[in-house]
Amino acid sequence: MTSGTRAIDPARFARDRSRVTGLLAVDQLPRLADLLFSREGVVSYSVEGDTSANGQPMLRIRLSGDLAVSCQRCLDCLPLHLDVQRELVLVAAAAGVDPLQDEDDDTDAIPSTDALDLHDLLEQEIVLSVPMAPRHPESACGIQAADEKSGDAGSPFSALARFKRPQN
Numbered sequence: 238m239t240s241g242t243r244a245i246d247p248a249r250f251a252r253d254r255s256r257v258t259g260l261l262a263v264d265q266l267p268r269l270a271d272l273l274f275s276r277e278g279v280v281s282y283s284v285e286g287d288t289s290a291n292g293q294p295m296l297r298i299r300l301s302g303d304l305a306v307s308c309q310r311c312l313d314c315l316p317l318h319l320d321v322q323r324e325l326v327l328v329a330a331a332a333g334v335d336p337l338q339d340e341d342d343d344t345d346a347i348p349s350t351d352a353l354d355l356h357d358l359l360e361q362e363i364v365l366s367v368p369m370a371p372r373h374p375e376s377a378c379g380i381q382a383a384d385e386k387s388g389d390a391g392s393p394f395s396a397l398a399r400f401k402r403p404q405n
Contacts, residue, residue: 251286251294275305
């Protein structure tokens with residue numbers, strides 16, 4: 238983080254309407270490593286404190302950057318542009334209370350703590366923004382091109398059909 242701020246008091250951060258911006262090097266995000274084709278690049282971020290419509294403290298997060306993930310079809314490099322905007326409402330962990338009962342469906346909540354590690358929160362948001370099974374469009378995928386070259390565009394099980402015994 239370029240600002241040097243790593244841990245914040247999230248309620249105070251929101252109440253003071255504080256703001257922090259910076260860059261995260263992709264190679265410094267260990268939870269993201271397994272999802273990547275290449276660990277090069279940076280993600281820019283902005284975190285702003287604010288108050289929700291119900292008066293609850295909240296954080297507005299913006300992430301932007303380019304990642305190189307692995308296509309789950311051909312296992313080749315797939316460029317992925319991140320442009321994420323999230324709002325996280327800070328809620329007390331009280332049993333039996335729905336902290337977002339009056340908020341809209343797009344609002345997410347996190348438990349309010351005395352200290353919040355921004356680096357960890359931002360890394361988690363980046364991981365959540367990567368698709369579960371990223372793939373090239375079929376027309377641009379390397380596996381599709383290989384199938385067209387070999388002339389075998391059918392099912393991978395079609396070769397097994399000739400071993401099937403006739404029914405008597």
